[in-house]
Amino acid sequence: MPTSSSIQSYFTSSPTKNSDGFTADEVQSVVQPAGGSAVNTWTPTLDYEEADMGSLEPGPRNLMLIGRVVNFYDVAKPSKRHKAAQGYIKIMLADDTGVLTVRLWYANAEYKLRLGQLITVWTVHISNSSEHNALAPNTAPLFTTIFPEGERHCHLMVHENSDDGTQFKRPFNCKDSRALPSLMTLRSFTDGGYDVDEPKLLVCVKSIGARKRYINRNGTTSELLTLGIFDDTADASLTLYSGLCDSASFLQTSKSVLLISNPGWRIEKTAKLSLNANSRVDIDPDIGDARRLRALAQRLTKKEHVNPPFPVIDVSCFEESPVRALYNFADIDDFARMNPREELLGYVSCIVTSLNIVVPYKRNMLLSAECCGVAIFANATNTMCKQCEKEVELRINPRILGPVLDETGQIGSGKLVLSDRAWGELLGRTASQLVHTDLEVLRYLEQRLLFLRVTMGFALKLEDEIGRLAVWCVKS
Numbered sequence: 001m002p003t004s005s006s007i008q009s010y011f012t013s014s015p016t017k018n019s020d021g022f023t024a025d026e027v028q029s030v031v032q033p034a035g036g037s038a039v040n041t042w043t044p045t046l047d048y049e050e051a052d053m054g055s056l057e058p059g060p061r062n063l064m065l066i067g068r069v070v071n072f073y074d075v076a077k078p079s080k081r082h083k084a085a086q087g088y089i090k091i092m093l094a095d096d097t098g099v100l101t102v103r104l105w106y107a108n109a110e111y112k113l114r115l116g117q118l119i120t121v122w123t124v125h126i127s128n129s130s131e132h133n134a135l136a137p138n139t140a141p142l143f144t145t146i147f148p149e150g151e152r153h154c155h156l157m158v159h160e161n162s163d164d165g166t167q168f169k170r171p172f173n174c175k176d177s178r179a180l181p182s183l184m185t186l187r188s189f190t191d192g193g194y195d196v197d198e199p200k201l202l203v204c205v206k207s208i209g210a211r212k213r214y215i216n217r218n219g220t221t222s223e224l225l226t227l228g229i230f231d232d233t234a235d236a237s238l239t240l241y242s243g244l245c246d247s248a249s250f251l252q253t254s255k256s257v258l259l260i261s262n263p264g265w266r267i268e269k270t271a272k273l274s275l276n277a278n279s280r281v282d283i284d285p286d287i288g289d290a291r292r293l294r295a296l297a298q299r300l301t302k303k304e305h306v307n308p309p310f311p312v313i314d315v316s317c318f319e320e321s322p323v324r325a326l327y328n329f330a331d332i333d334d335f336a337r338m339n340p341r342e343e344l345l346g347y348v349s350c351i352v353t354s355l356n357i358v359v360p361y362k363r364n365m366l367l368s369a370e371c372c373g374v375a376i377f378a379n380a381t382n383t384m385c386k387q388c389e390k391e392v393e394l395r396i397n398p399r400i401l402g403p404v405l406d407e408t409g410q411i412g413s414g415k416l417v418l419s420d421r422a423w424g425e426l427l428g429r430t431a432s433q434l435v436h437t438d439l440e441v442l443r444y445l446e447q448r449l450l451f452l453r454v455t456m457g458f459a460l461k462l463e464d465e466i467g468r469l470a471v472w473c474v475k476s
């Protein structure tokens with residue numbers, strides 16, 4: 001394959017920052033983007049120098065630049081002339097040292113970009129935006145203009161398989177020992193911090209909204225998608241428009257951390273953020289604050305989760321053990337306070353004060369799960385998430401079980417985490433049988449379990465931070 005060999009020989013003959021090896025497929029997908037035939041195979045004929053973006057100066061220079069997309073915006077300029085450019089994408093590209101605006105003109109090529117993507121640009125000139133031309137935003141005034149389909153010394157490559165996610169994750173040269181300038185909490189931003197020069201926010205993704213279409217003033221339609229975001233001080237939202245919406249499918253709720261600089265904003269009850277030309281978003285920056293925020297998010301979601309998964313606990317040898325300790329709730333509480341890192345297995349004899357299945361059944365809420373940071377309820381074991389449109393498995397809604405008590409204490413409704421087996425033993429049927437049970441039988445079941453004394457085999461594992469009793473079997 002002449003294409004890949006030429007580019008690969010180029011890479012082997014010139015040392016690169018990351019000794020990055022591109023796969024043949026990847027090279028093909030970039031030199032022949034979907035729907036584009038005008039971008040021919042590209043072979044560099046010049047020598048290109050690798051440079052940090054922080055070191056760039058205006059002027060002619062053959063450069064190879066690698067960075068991550070931190071913002072982009074598609075500007076369509078339809079032309080009827082054959083082979084003429086049909087528009088450009090204004091990309092804000094950042095490495096750890098600086099930032100550059102790339103004005104990528106296109107004719108037939110379709111560039112599938114998203115925030116956080118690693119790309120390499122080959123160019124021969126760097127320019128400086130002035131007040132008169134406004135070709136680049138104030139926050140990234142140095143720019144380069146490329147038209148890979150029309151100029152053979154320019155090229156752009158999107159890294160898909162050759163990005164291990166570690167490069168350029170320390171934006172603004174940030175160091176853990178020093179706070180990032182103008183980094184503030186959502187609370188201080190909402191309380192007036194938006195007036196500070198170049199404010200920065202570090203937030204975690206809480207929910208990912210569904211794509212919505214809207215009609216522009218000129219009659220064309222566009223898309224938008226709203227992310228729920230939060231830090232340890234407040235909740236807010238970040239709305240992505242048009243091409244930026246695709247970036248959301250690569251984010252994970254309670255996991256993805258965004259460093260948002262210079263957002264557009266509207267302050268209502270909470271801050272409503274968006275991205276304008278001067279904004280940028282760095283995804284999962286490798287900094288201590290981001291790791292702390294992610295840990296906090298993980299703790300909160302486990303606690304607030306509508307149906308936390310049954311923890312990984314091995315009870316196989318315990319079940320056969322000759323010694324089976326019976327605890328009461330007070331004992332368990334004492335144990336947890338004195339041995340916060342240890343695991344406890346045992347049995348409790350307790351009374352189920354109520355079971356609520358008729359009302360949740362009528363409300364279509366017998367089973368529940370969470371996806372995209374949003375609670376999902378249904379009288380079905382499977383359903384589709386309305387946000388990501390993926391199939392989600394549902395488990396029995398823990399709230400159908402009312403308070404459980406013994407002589408020493410009580411556990412509130414919905415606070416026990418039952419395994420599928422424990423639910424089966426308590427209700428005498430599996431989840432899929434439950435959703436197909438007649439209303440009359442459900443009513444009878446509610447009555448039958450009222451004030452029933454049962455023995456529950458439990459496990460307590462505090463380090464998973466849910467801090468709830470996991471019930472793996474129920475015997476009456």
Ligand SMILES: [Zn+2]
Nearest residue numbers: 371372385388
């Ligand atoms: Zn989902």
